Amino acid sequence: MKKLRIIHATEYHYHQPVTFGPHRVMMRPREGHDIHIEVGRWEVHPKPEVRWLRDIYGNSIAVLTFAEKSDRLRIMGGADIAYLRANPMECLIDPGARLYPFQYPPDEQVELIPYRLPSYPYEGPQLREWLTALYKPGDAVETFALLNRLNAHIHDTIAYSRREESGVQLPCDTLRRGSGSCRDFAVLMMEAARHWGFASRFVSGYVQLAAGQHGATHAWTEIYIPGAGWHGFDPTNNKMVGDEHISVAVAREQEKACPVSGWWEGPTGAFSHMEVSVQVFEI
Numbered sequence: 491m492k493k494l495r496i497i498h499a500t501e502y503h504y505h506q507p508v509t510f511g512p513h514r515v516m517m518r519p520r521e522g523h524d525i526h527i528e529v530g531r532w533e534v535h536p537k538p539e540v541r542w543l544r545d546i547y548g549n550s551i552a553v554l555t556f557a558e559k560s561d562r563l564r565i566m567g568g569a570d571i572a573y574l575r576a577n578p579m580e581c582l583i584d585p586g587a588r589l590y591p592f593q594y595p596p597d598e599q600v601e602l603i604p605y606r607l608p609s610y611p612y613e614g615p616q617l618r619e620w621l622t623a624l625y626k627p628g629d630a631v632e633t634f635a636l637l638n639r640l641n642a643h644i645h646d647t648i649a650y651s652r653r654e655e656s657g658v659q660l661p662c663d664t665l666r667r668g669s670g671s672c673r674d675f676a677v678l679m680m681e682a683a684r685h686w687g688f689a690s691r692f693v694s695g696y697v698q699l700a701a702g703q704h705g706a707t708h709a710w711t712e713i714y715i716p717g718a719g720w721h722g723f724d725p726t727n728n729k730m731v732g733d734e735h736i737s738v739a740v741a742r743e744q745e746k747a748c749p750v751s752g753w754w755e756g757p758t759g760a761f762s763h764m765e766v767s768v769q770v771f772e773i
Contacts, residue, residue, distance in 0.1 A: 491574060492733050492772065493528075493570065495568070495570050498567050499565070500749070501565075503761075506561055506757070509754065510559075512553060513751065514551050515553075516550070516552075519695070519738055520737050520738060520739070524573065525572070526572045528570045528572055531567065531568035534566070538554040538557075563754075573736075588633060590625075591687065605690055605691050609742070610661055610662075618685055621682055633715060638723075640723075644678055645675075647668070648668060648669060648725075650726060653670075656748075658677045659677075661678045672710070690711055691720070692711065692742070693722065693737050694737075694738055696738065697724075697734055708726070708735070709726075710725070711724075
């Protein structure tokens with residue numbers, strides 16, 4: 491059993507006190523058979539009223555409302571987790587899904603429809619053309635081999651570039667520029683898999699980096715495979731998701747998996763800067 495400590499702090503600075511509207515925060519890891527939260531940490535300044543809810547995807551969201559103005563907003567979330575995940579084995583795939591193409595079982599098709607519909611349908615022709623280098627209709631290929639091929643191709647042909655601005659690039663913009671952030675890599679893989687008929691979703695969370703490095707917020711893609719369930723692929727690092735990945739939020743589209751969202755009101759130019767600190771390490 492592996493134990494990790496996560497500390498995630500986001501701090502906004504302003505030149506003068508401003509009014510804060512409601513904020514939605516997703517920093518709590520998703521618990522289940524593979525992850526158990528042993529200790530939770532939570533600190534916000536100025537002090538808010540906090541209401542917890544689960545959205546339609548089962549993500550834990552803290553809704554913060556503020557009564558006082560401040561020239562600083564600090565949100566710190568953290569947890570000590572026990573990681574119980576075992577590496578999924580390919581033999582767990584349903585026999586009918588071992589080779590692509592395949593059909594999802596009838597009793598799962600309805601629930602998977604939203605995850606199979608492209609988020610950027612107008613980019614379909616360019617994506618399909620790009621995908622011809624990896625798969626040609628009529629071929630039979632092992633499902634995991636195909637998805638690993640896509641994962642590796644994105645990693646090998648797109649350069650990683652850290653972007654501070656919010657949102658993601660359109661998939662075809664990522665292909666045209668030849669670079670993107672982890673969010674852009676995840677969206678590109680999600681959309682590409684959907685054009686092959688796979689159900690896929692966006693994941694945001696944390697990743698434990700190499701010894702001596704801090705952890706980081708991260709994004710990757712999960713693809714639904716009959717028998718194996720939702721299986722994570724990390725095209726930024728060209729690997730399957732393992733016990734260094736800690737998911738916080740899943741969604742059909744990345745906008746619904748943002749760690750912090752909200753608004754503030756004040757004079758033009760009141761905003762100064764933002765600081766983000768993430769630590770993920772074994773305990």
